[in-house]
């Protein structure tokens with residue numbers, strides 16, 4: 264009986280380590296994320312992949328995905344990044360990273376990048392945005408933590 268309890272406890276630990284959310288989002292040449300909202304559970308591991316499914320060159324139509332801390336709006340952050348010197352090769356200046364939970368690399372056509380992070384413990388809405396110059400008004404979405 265003791266062994267059974269131990270094994271089920273061990274199994275529970277293994278499940279909690281291996282479970283988590285896997286989110287895949289694409290960005291394309293019309294400046295759209297295909298997924299504008301998704302949900303995760305507070306404190307769970309999240310694996311977030313961005314794929315650039317477009318064909319235009321990275322210098323003209325690169326995409327990244329920047330997940331923002333609670334209360335930071337995608338539009339306001341996009342403007343702040345531009346003000347801090349965001350450009351087509353460095354769309355996420357170091358000086359604005361204090362507002363960021365996680366971010367992918369800047370991706371050219373056919374490229375993808377996966378970032379892993381722990382979902383915030385605080386339930387609510389967290390916005391995400393592409394900070395390639397000119398994209399933040401259209402390429403944005405919301406992660407809801409339940």
Ligand code: CO
Nearest residue numbers: 325326393398
């Ligand atoms: Co973009």
